[in-house]
Amino acid sequence: MAVINTPNGFRLDAAGTRVVVDPVTRIEGHMRCEVNLDANNVITNAVSTGTMWRGLEVILKGRDPRDAWAFVERICGVCTGTHALTSVRAVEDALGIQIPENANSIRNLMQLTLQAHDHLVHFYHLHALDWVNPVNALKADPKATSEIAQKISAWPLSSPGYFRDIQTRLKKFVESGQLGLFRNGYWSNPAYRLPAEVDLLAVAHYLEALDFQREIVKIHTIYGGKNPHPNWLVGGMPCAINVHTTGAVGAINMERLNHVSSIIDRTREFIDQVYLPDLMAIASFYKDWTYGGGLSSKAVMSYGDIPERANDYGAANLKLPHGAIIGGDLRNIQNVDVRDPAEVQEFVDHSWYRYPEGAGKGRHPWEGVTEPDFTLGPNTKGTKTRIEALDESAKYSWIKAPRWKGHAVEVGPLARYIIGYAQNRPEFREPVDKALRDLGLPLEALFSTVGRTLARGLEASWAAAEMRHFQDKLVATIKAGDESTANVEKWDPSTWPKSAKGVGFTEAPRGALGHWVRIEDGRIESYQAVVPTTWNASPRDVQGNIGAYEAALLNTPVARADEPVEILRTLHSFDPCLACSTH
Amino acid sequence: MSESIEVIRAPQVVYVYEAPVRLWHWVNALAILVLGVTGYFIGSPLPSLPGEASHSFLMGYLRFAHFAAGYVLAIGFLGRIYWAIVGNHHAHQLFVLPFWNLQWWKEVIWEARWYGFLEKIPKKYVGHNPLAQLAMFTLFTLGITFMICTGFALYAEGAQQGSWADHVFGWVIPLFGQSQDVHTWHHFGMWVIVIFVILHVYAAIREDIMSRQSMVSTMVSGYRMFKDDRPD
Amino acid sequence: MAEIETFYEVMRRQGITRRSFLKFCSLTAAALGLSPARAAEIAAAMEQKPRTPVLWLHGLECTCCSESFIRAGHPLAKDVVLSMLSLDYDDTLMASAGHHAEAILEEVMTKYKGNYILAVEGNPSLNMDGMSCIVGGKPFVEQLKHVAKDCKAIIAWGACASWGCVQAARPNPTQAVPVHKVITDKPIIKVPGCPPIAEVMTGVITYMLTFDRLPELDRQGRPKMFYGQRIHDKCYRRPHFDAGQFAEAFDDDGARKGYCLYKLGCKGPTTYNACSTVRWNEGTSFPIQSGHGCIGCSEDGFWDKGSFYDRLTNIQQFGVEQNADRVGATAAGVVGAAVAAHAAVSAVTRARVKHVQTDERREDR
């Protein structure tokens, strides 16, 4: 089989042994990954496949635009709320609705809550087992673990007794022979490098984080009524505020504000005293595992998010960075215009969809089409309902291939931190410099699997700090006499134009997210979502450019061909969400 | 045979509606009036009342009136079914259509032609005229049965699982899909009843004036009076 | 082979003494209508019983049910998976991947034939040979049928597995179907909600483990203990409903006072769930408490009942979506107008007839 050099600068060689990982686990949704290994067990070709599709874009047609948030929120329960926020922004953009300042603060708070929560859960419960070996933790000396814990953090739960209890419980669990979630793990694989004490520390915090994450989301519950899937509203937020008078107990009142405040404090504490120190401790043992950079050093993009003032989505008003870096040129940050038909486009040449005019062309989401077309290439191994190996020269994924000005880009925390760093913004630059300094790594090390995981941790800490900012801002606005949370002037569809189109964007935990809507006669005429994992897990495009996952897997050596720890590591560093990617 | 469609047109005065039928008719009419008005406002409530919640009970009373009238309607309907069995010949017209009777269908058409101004002279009927019977059966008898089934299914939701209404009508909810669907169809049923009442009251008054027999007074006194003694 | 931890040991570790364990056993015996003598048998069984294996499969879904599950506060999700049951397969959380993961299914199915619980989140799709949800290169629906074969019972998590949920909303492009449409020979416990409340999820599971039986189900297969009443039956805003005090618009005076959300489309009156009592995230709030009406997320087909903000929802059978008032009032209007016209024509006809009659009479004279 021929060697392919992709236009975006990667060399693909599908000659060696094909290894299939399906299902890819500890992700959201259904994904398949196939790689080719050369004689030295180095990955020379990678195929990323989204293996589920539900058709939300098709289902939304003809619906009331005010209901859309609830439908798209169900695109994903892991990044719950971000699609809903993107949706209400898109509809407000289309209809020219301005939201009150308080609604903006609450929305930001909820989005930041999601960032903090999602990153934390990802690190401990989806990603950690790629680096941490719980079985090895049985060998640890709890006293030594305690010493490590106290050295790296001021977190109070760190006595030898605490770690001994955890270890005893773990021991009983392992000895029961019913290993549950840890069953069939790769616990003898040499790719695991942590000393037993750090393994024990991480396992203890795996459990601790599982307990604590419940607290963070209560901010969603207070403002949105529940989590997962809190409630939103076109025109603002549904939770009324009443802190001064009779009936306050039926609204957001002082008790509710205090509750949120206390959660914010504890969240900051947990992230800064548990998550970040653990992340640094674990990273220090994997410093020389430098793989997985992929597109990050070449092409990254971020729409930006978290508007300081309401209703202004211009880059200057957004606290998360906006822009694109192409060709690895950190000095040239390009502006991204989500309305420009020539910028964001989706291709379906290798995806299980068809466009009316046939293959080869991209479509801007306002003109987007979602029509399924499940076909397999001639070189597929197996049958149509029993796939053994995919043919990546044909259609091979339920994920579309989004491109920015024709470029495959990486999105997500690492992309945001690279852009923020390149923009010289201290809030992004300083934590990166410090972390790299502490690890003794150069800036280039950021462009890697470990760098991606690091950026996510730093971002969680940033998000928690910003939560405090917006909660304080909310209280200040209320103090200044403004309690409004919703603008219902244009609630009634009879006040809408006959036809309208809008776009909403956010920075979801996994990266740049956009929803494009067209409204005719008060009904949704077309709805298209281009989602972070659509960008990152993208299959090839018509030119043969590979996406971020495929790029990141290349050139990685695998310790045991049969045990895909390294593949999982790099894929997990993106925090894949497949329900999101295909929707 | 012809008797069953009441074409015996000879006598001048006939006792048609026995007292229980007449009593039921007016009680039923009143219950439906209450049900229609309260039901409408259950669906689209009046503007909010100020003050403490404990000071008013508007929705509560509306719903109470609805349920009370619902019980009256349902029990009356059961009583009316009983009377259809034990009462006189006219009493069961409401519940059985002479579906296989060709003559009856011909007279349905005749009546339709009469309403369409295509016939100059109406026929005489001791009981209901066939068109009226058809309308009463389809819109009223089936309509009210539907309203009672859906109404008590909704009532069972408030009365809770295990209540008599739940045992008897609980199956209705999953049949329609879910509770919201039952609300929607129950609400729609109200309009079917409203349409029946418009047609019915209009027809009753019109026939009273234009036909050859008494109408409104018949439902009061029970006696059908004929204005002429021509046999047909 | 290593010793298998029993339910008794688990309870002991949860801090339950032997005394209260035995008491629990006799209470269980009484609850099951068994003689006190049988309590000893129950105790013996529990002392020897390994944790029940649970295989948690994922179909077309958004994974919010899993997310909800890990929010459980009592018992903590951690304690459920470490001590109460053995979550042997769950693609979202398990360490293993690919064929190593798939192998677990076969191992458990063989070893615990007829004794494992199958938990399903999401649902299978039937269009395109089921290939809009692929696991291990094969349609998910096949995996579901395969694993269901030898299970003891199925828990259908969430609106997806119970009803179909958002992917099954019109026009249901993948032909997604709830679990009971493809598995018909096993007890299915539906735990609907989008997602279900965490403590309801753990409540249902621990009930099954504790009392060793399936919960009592309602007509639609939901546990009566959590789905026996509507949100509206126990909503704390109910006094405002009864009084006729409603929020008329979002953020209006009524909304700020916590009036009833009925006029903003609240589906609490038609939704069976425990939100207004158990509430969400350890009792922190629930949709209505935070100012948005219930959207009916635990009800069958709640996506297709018209706008979430409409009190009177649509009748789909009328082609274009129309609500009952619009259809009914239009029809009644048409009938009313027809009656008026008919009355007018009747009056004219009658006048003419009368005229002729008077003429006749005049001629008679």
Ligand code: HEM
């Ligand atoms: C909610 C309102 C009403 C309903 C549902 C209703 C229903 C009925 C029904 C079911 C019958 C058949 C009785 C039987 O065979 O047992 C009937 C007969 C009759 N109703 Fe009503 N009715 C209503 C109001 C009225 C009113 C307001 C009038 C007077 C203006 C009226 C006049 C009559 C008359 C005259 C008959 C006898 C028709 C005949 O002799 O064929 N109804 N009605």
Ligand code: HEM
């Ligand atoms: C002519 C007969 C009836 C009419 C016209 C009528 C009309 C209505 C209407 C318009 C509604 C509002 C539906 C909605 O928008 O949700 C309603 C609700 C209801 N009706 Fe009836 N109804 C009738 C008979 C009955 C009967 C026999 C019962 C049995 C008790 C009943 C019980 C109910 C209940 C329980 C509700 C729901 C109340 C609530 O949700 O608060 N109805 N009805």
Ligand code: NFV
């Ligand atoms: N990709 C993705 Fe999401 C995120 N973050 C959404 O926009 O995860 Ni479910």
Ligand code: SF4
């Ligand atoms: S039921 Fe709702 S919340 Fe649960 S997986 Fe399905 S869409 Fe998500």
Ligand code: SF4
């Ligand atoms: S807010 Fe909803 S559930 Fe609560 S009383 Fe009003 S209508 Fe019922």
Ligand code: F3S
């Ligand atoms: S929307 Fe769902 S969460 Fe509860 S209040 Fe309604 S059932």
Ligand SMILES: [Mg+2]
């Ligand atoms: Mg899309």
